[in-house]
Amino acid sequence: MVKKNVDGWRKRAKYGADASAGVSGSLPLPFPREMGHNTMNYLKEVVDSGLTSDMISRFEERFAREMGVKHCVATPGCTPALAVLAAAFDFDPGDEIIVSSVTDFGTVQGLISQNYIPVFADTEPGTLIINSETIQPCISDRTRAILVVHKTGTICDMDAINELAGKHDLIVYEDVCQATFGEYKGRYAGSLALAGGFSFDSEKTMGSDIGGCVVTNDDELNEKMRFVGHSRGGQMLDGFGRLHMVNGFAHRMPMCTAAVSLAQLEIIKPNVAQRDKMIRILSEKLDSIPGISTPPIPEYMNVYSCWMAGFSIDLEVFDCSSDTFAQEVLDAGIPGAGLGRYYLIPAALPFLSQKAEKNIFPYSMPPASRSYVYDGDSCPNAQEFLETYIRWSSFCERYTAEDCDIAANIVASVAEKYRR
Numbered sequence: 001m002v003k004k005n006v007d008g009w010r011k012r013a014k015y016g017a018d019a020s021a022g023v024s025g026s027l028p029l030p031f032p033r034e035m036g037h038n039t040m041n042y043l044k045e046v047v048d049s050g051l052t053s054d055m056i057s058r059f060e061e062r063f064a065r066e067m068g069v070k071h072c073v074a075t076p077g078c079t080p081a082l083a084v085l086a087a088a089f090d091f092d093p094g095d096e097i098i099v100s101s102v103t104d105f106g107t108v109q110g111l112i113s114q115n116y117i118p119v120f121a122d123t124e125p126g127t128l129i130i131n132s133e134t135i136q137p138c139i140s141d142r143t144r145a146i147l148v149v150h151k152t153g154t155i156c157d158m159d160a161i162n163e164l165a166g167k168h169d170l171i172v173y174e175d176v177c178q179a180t181f182g183e184y185k186g187r188y189a190g191s192l193a194l195a196g197g198f199s200f201d202s203e204k205t206m207g208s209d210i211g212g213c214v215v216t217n218d219d220e221l222n223e224k225m226r227f228v229g230h231s232r233g234g235q236m237l238d239g240f241g242r243l244h245m246v247n248g249f250a251h252r253m254p255m256c257t258a259a260v261s262l263a264q265l266e267i268i269k270p271n272v273a274q275r276d277k278m279i280r281i282l283s284e285k286l287d288s289i290p291g292i293s294t295p296p297i298p299e300y301m302n303v304y305s306c307w308m309a310g311f312s313i314d315l316e317v318f319d320c321s322s323d324t325f326a327q328e329v330l331d332a333g334i335p336g337a338g339l340g341r342y343y344l345i346p347a348a349l350p351f352l353s354q355k356a357e358k359n360i361f362p363y364s365m366p367p368a369s370r371s372y373v374y375d376g377d378s379c380p381n382a383q384e385f386l387e388t389y390i391r392w393s394s395f396c397e398r399y400t401a402e403d404c405d406i407a408a409n410i411v412a413s414v415a416e417k418y419r420r
């Protein structure tokens with residue numbers, strides 16, 4: 001019997017273009033998306049082929065080539081991409097994966113389904129990303145991996161994280177959903193550790209439909225992901241047929257999504273270059289307003305593939321709450337502006353928190369090695385930062401320098417109104 005929670009179900013979260021419906025303002029919007037010139041050609045190929053086209057492998061090969069990696073495994077989104085990776089790792093239930101505390105549920109869905117235990121690392125103060133120092137105290141004898149998230153497109157300092165992981169024999173992998181074709185010391189995000197998961201959801205930087213993928217240079221992991229993630233863990237046995245060796249998935253990217261994604265891939269790099277240029281201009285303008293600061297753009301990041309713009313307000317400088325400031329900025333024309341408290345993922349998982357509290361598997365002991373609490377207080381830097389961080393994910397490649405002026409002027413006028 002399904003427990004009834006009709007009101008809750010009606011308030012369900014929305015994603016992709018649905019989440020942006022009704023968003024308006026004085027600045028460019030990502031929707032309707034710019035589509036690659038070849039979109040219709042590739043879609044037509046799929047249809048004309050009667051679904052026998054090689055569109056998926058063409059997309060995979062091209063994405064891997066553009067990323068400078070050996071393999072790309074296409075999936076229907078990043079949530080399934082990271083789920084496939086988690087299943088392919090084959091850790092034991094109760095093993096821990098250290099994850100960024102500021103992210104989307106899609107980052108952790110797969111590892112939770114595998115009965116691994118997420119341990120959330122706090123963010124570096126004044127930022128939305130984790131670093132080797134905030135990861136270090138989370139390491140235990142049950143830690144198997146570190147999953148970093150390049151939130152907003154800000155790439156974590158991967159050299160230091162890889163060095164720490166090397167000392168403890170841990171796998172490192174990346175959630176690159178918000179940093180597509182961003183560059184760290186001249187290398188693309190997603191190619192900086194064992195594997196990287198991408199989202200091509202319609203609202204993402206390389207917005208297609210609801211696609212995603214994992215990239216890796218590891219030949220064995222590539223084979224294993226295809227086996228577990230595409231072939232449902234089924235192996236062919238002579239004289240019998242499919243024998244399911246693991247509880248695998250059918251997370252294959254649809255052919256039409258591959259067609260759209262391939263066409264979007266052809267236009268993505270100039271779009272990312274524009275995002276990089278605009279976010280640097282915008283950040284400088286916002287930082288010049290007393291009481292306003294933007295998250296630092298690390299020097300090691302030579303291309304900032306920014307998916308989300310935002311700024312922090314100093315509540316000692318302004319005589320209003322951050323909610324009021326955000327509302328005023330929204331009303332004045334910055335589309336979609338608001339606080340993003342829900343990005344504090346340990347505070348946004350009541351189902352997991354209850355499981356941990358009641359010691360339900362895998363939190364029963366063993367396999368869990370200790371007790372776990374999921375709340376905001378366990379990640380104070382992230383919690384504090386998100387209380388005064390106003391962001392808008394409708395930032396996109398359509399911005400011009402004039403748009404950056406408009407955005408900064410809106411923030412400046414709200415700042416003047418509430419300055420103490």
Ligand SMILES: Cc1ncc(COP(=O)(O)O)c(C=O)c1O
Pocket residue numbers: 076077078079080103104105106107149175177178198199200201210211212
């Ligand atoms: C950081 C991050 N990880 C994972 C996801 C999930 O991606 P998808 O919607 O493709 O499943 C998202 C999407 O919002 C995201 O922003």
